[in-house]
Amino acid sequence: MILRIRALWERRKLDSVYRKKISAIEKLIGIPVRRHGLYLKALRHRSSVAEKNLSATESYEQLEFMGDAVLDLVVSEIIFEKYPASTEGFMTQLRSQLVKGEKLAEIARNIGLMEYIELGDRVRNQGVENADSVLADVFEALVGAVFEDHGYQTCREFVMKLYDSNIVFDDLIATKDNYKSILLEQVQARKMPAPVYKIVQETGPGHLKTFEVEVIVNNLSLGHGIGKNKKKAEQAAAEQALREIKKL
Numbered sequence: 001m002i003l004r005i006r007a008l009w010e011r012r013k014l015d016s017v018y019r020k021k022i023s024a025i026e027k028l029i030g031i032p033v034r035r036h037g038l039y040l041k042a043l044r045h046r047s048s049v050a051e052k053n054l055s056a057t058e059s060y061e062q063l064e065f066m067g068d069a070v071l072d073l074v075v076s077e078i079i080f081e082k083y084p085a086s087t088e089g090f091m092t093q094l095r096s097q098l099v100k101g102e103k104l105a106e107i108a109r110n111i112g113l114m115e116y117i118e119l120g121d122r123v124r125n126q127g128v129e130n131a132d133s134v135l136a137d138v139f140e141a142l143v144g145a146v147f148e149d150h151g152y153q154t155c156r157e158f159v160m161k162l163y164d165s166n167i168v169f170d171d172l173i174a175t176k177d178n179y180k181s182i183l184l185e186q187v188q189a190r191k192m193p194a195p196v197y198k199i200v201q202e203t204g205p206g207h208l209k210t211f212e213v214e215v216i217v218n219n220l221s222l223g224h225g226i227g228k229n230k231k232k233a234e235q236a237a238a239e240q241a242l243r244e245i246k247k248l
Contacts, residue, residue, distance in 0.1 A: 021116060028111060029142070031158060035149045038063065040118070042141035045128065046206055047120030060141035067144030070152070071099055074159040082169065089188070093181035097172055098163070101231045104136035107166045113138060128207055133229040179238035183215070186245055192218045195241065197234045200224065213237045217245065 018040060025043075026033050033039055046059040075098045079091050097103065108114065109130075117129040117138055128134055147155040183195055200212040213233035215223045222244040225236025 025116060028113070028116070029146065029158060030161075031146060031150065031154065033149065035145075038145040038148050039142070042145040043113075043116050043138060044118045045120065045123070045134065045138075047123045047128070048118045049120075051120040051122070060138050063141035063144035063148070064137045065144070066147060067140035067142065068099075070143055070147045070155060071104075071140060071159065074156050075099055075163070077156070078160060078163060089181075089185050092184065093178055094173065096181045097178050098167065100178070100235075101132055101136035101229055103167075104139045105132040107162055108135040108139040110166050111162070113142065123207055131228070134207070136229075179235050179242060183217075183238040183242055183245070186242065187217055190245075190248075195238070197237065199230065199233075215241045217241060220248075 018036070021043075022033050022036050022039065025039050041058055042060050042063045044059050046056075046061065048054075049056065049059045072095070075095050076091070079086075079094050079098075083091065083094070114129040114135060117134070119128060143155060143159060146158050180195075187193070187195055196216045198214050198216065200214050202209050202211055204210045208228075210226060210228060211230050211233040212224060212226050213230065213236075214221055215225070215234070215237040223237040223240030223242075225233045225238070225240060227233035227236055
């Protein structure tokens with residue numbers, strides 16, 4: 001109760017634009033917002049930080065780090081509960097599919113998260129808020145904000161509800177496009193160490209970066225991939241490595 005009263009008092013200090021935004025976020029996530037700054041930060045693109053001369057830590061990137069870790073744990077729990085008789089390989093592959101950037105961006109679009117991303121003027125009307133990489137990162141940051149605001153149990157319920165209403169698990173299991181997981185299975189079957197992914201280079205401006213990734217298996221470079229985010233580049237590298245590993 002005290003925290004809720006304090007939150008309402010702090011909200012009065014916000015300008016009208018931010019007050020409306022916080023109210024909209026509460027409706028979006030279905031959870032009371034207590035620490036307003038967390039959610040405003042979770043939805044703030046780095047372009048806005050630069051224009052407002054804010055600290056680099058005031059964009060969504062810091063909370064994205066936390067949300068990424070929390071998502072891995074919650075999704076692992078979801079899989080463990082849904083498929084208790086499954087192998088580690090199956091669980092690892094399914095988790096990779098559930099937390100990959102395209103899937104997180106899909107969930108973000110379904111809940112309309114792009115409407116609340118704060119952009120700088122220089123990138124406005126360029127479609128940045130609809131990019132898979134940005135939506136996935138902001139979704140992870142939102143999860144991080146809920147975790148920091150309410151703790152693990154509330155955040156767990158929030159994430160589980162989203163996955164339950166936005167993911168058809170049977171359809172996802174039937175999809176065989178997770179090349180990283182398939183490569184891991186192939187490597188494990190050959191008694192080799194797990195693949196290592198290394199960023200070769202990053203090019204382009206901050207909001208439109210391109211990544212080149214190399215995948216190394218058993219001290220051999222087996223594939224290179226290029227993508228608009230690290231996960232896509234890793235998938236492309238793994239796809240190439242799957243063709244090469246058959247030659248070993």
